[in-house]
Amino acid sequence: xxxxxxxxxxxxxxxxxxxxxxxxxxxxxxxxxxxxxxxxxxxxxxxxxxxxxxxxxxxxxxxxxxxxxxxxxxxxxxxxxxxxxxxxxxxxxxxxxxxxxxxxxxxxxxxxx
Amino acid sequence: xxxxxxxxxxxxxxxxxxxxxxxxxxxxxxxxxxxxxxxxxxxxxxxxxxxxxxxxxxxxxxxxxxxxxxxxxxxxxxxxxxxxxxxxxxxxxxxxxxxxxxxxxxxx
Numbered sequence: 001x002x003x004x005x006x007x008x009x010x011x012x013x014x015x016x017x018x019x020x021x022x023x024x025x026x027x028x029x030x031x032x033x034x035x036x037x038x039x040x041x042x043x044x045x046x047x048x049x050x051x052x053x054x055x056x057x058x059x060x061x062x063x064x065x066x067x068x069x070x071x072x073x074x075x076x077x078x079x080x081x082x083x084x085x086x087x088x089x090x091x092x093x094x095x096x097x098x099x100x101x102x103x104x105x106x107x108x109x110x111x112x113x
Numbered sequence: 114x115x116x117x118x119x120x121x122x123x124x125x126x127x128x129x130x131x132x133x134x135x136x137x138x139x140x141x142x143x144x145x146x147x148x149x150x151x152x153x154x155x156x157x158x159x160x161x162x163x164x165x166x167x168x169x170x171x172x173x174x175x176x177x178x179x180x181x182x183x184x185x186x187x188x189x190x191x192x193x194x195x196x197x198x199x200x201x202x203x204x205x206x207x208x209x210x211x212x213x214x215x216x217x218x219x220x221x
Contacts, residue, residue, distance in 0.1 A: 033209065040122075042199065042213035043157075058208075090157065092209075101147050101159040102209055 002027045006091050006105035013081055013112055021076045021108045023091030031094040032074040033058070033102065034066065036087040043090065049074055081112040115140040117202050119212035126190050127220050134185040134215045136174075136200030145203040146183040148174055149211075152196045160198070161185070170194070190219045 004025045013019055025032065033048040035058075045058030049068040063085055065077040074093075078085060088109050092102040116139040126132050138144055146163040160169055163176040163183060174185045183200060200212040 035211075040213065043211040045208065045210075048208065092157075094209075099145060099162060099164045101149075101162055101203075103159070104149075104157040106156045 002103070004091055004093050004103050004105035006089075006108050009106060009108060011108060011110050013110070015082055015112055016080050019078050019081060019110075021078075021089060021091075021110070023074045023076065023105060024072050025074075025091075025093040025103070026072065027093060027095070027103065028071065029093035029103075030071070030096045031102075032068065033092050033094075034064070034074070034076050035090045035092065036060065037090060037107075038087050046076070046089075078110075081110075083112045086110060086112050115144075115202050115204050115208075115210050117200050117210055117212035119198075119200055119215050121215045122213070123216050123218070125218045125220060128192055129189050132187050132190040132194070132217065132219075134198050134200075134217065136183045136185065136212060138181050138183065138200075138202050140181075140202055140204065142204065144176070144183075146174075146176055147201045147203065147209075148172070148183075148185050149199045149201055150196050151199065151214075157199065190217075192219045192221060195219045 007022045034046040035043040044060045047066040049055040091105040094102045118137045148161040149157045150160045151157045172187045197214045199214045202210045
């Protein structure tokens with residue numbers, strides 16, 4: 001089944017403890033992206049990647065890092081999480097032809113205490 | 114800069130009534146517009162693409178470049194249509210800008 005897989009689905013952590021949210025897609029998509037979803041703010045792009053080793057900042061990149069060492073994987077790294085990063089995170093991927101739209105993962109609900 | 118505006122945070126209709134979810138955009142280029150839907154506690158799913166001019170689950174959306182709008186319409190709403198709906202504008206494949214979403218509730 002073609003899909004975007006995120007792990008974990010739920011995560012509670014403490015301020016300052018480094019964490020990684022994994023994202024993997026099996027559709028050979030070139031584009032991958034991370035979004036955070038907050039009430040009243042909708043979805044905002046954190047980082048995106050156009051291909052292996054090519055990444056760039058989205059609208060809200062502060063406090064996040066990403067890497068794209070393999071085409072299928074696009075992990076989101078929080079080096080020192082803070083409570084304002086408590087949110088619902090979505091990974092998404094898209095083929096080169098943007099008319100197909102993005103396929104989203106199931107989301108990761110992160111709570112930083 | 115591109116921007117997507119969904120003026121209604123909440124929209125409530127009765128089953129069988131027509132529904133229209135509004136979306137306006139701001140973009141200097143030729144837009145690629147989408148509607149995504151998110152059912153309760155589920156992932157976002159692509160509902161419609163303007164380029165394909167398709168009808169999915171009875172929903173349609175027409176791109177009006179003069180009014181810079183891409184409203185989503187359905188003639189007869191069903192209870193299972195209750196969800197969050199997001200209009201999105203894609204500028205190149207790397208950037209998908211979302212509106213803040215409209216929560217549609219279809220009452221029995």
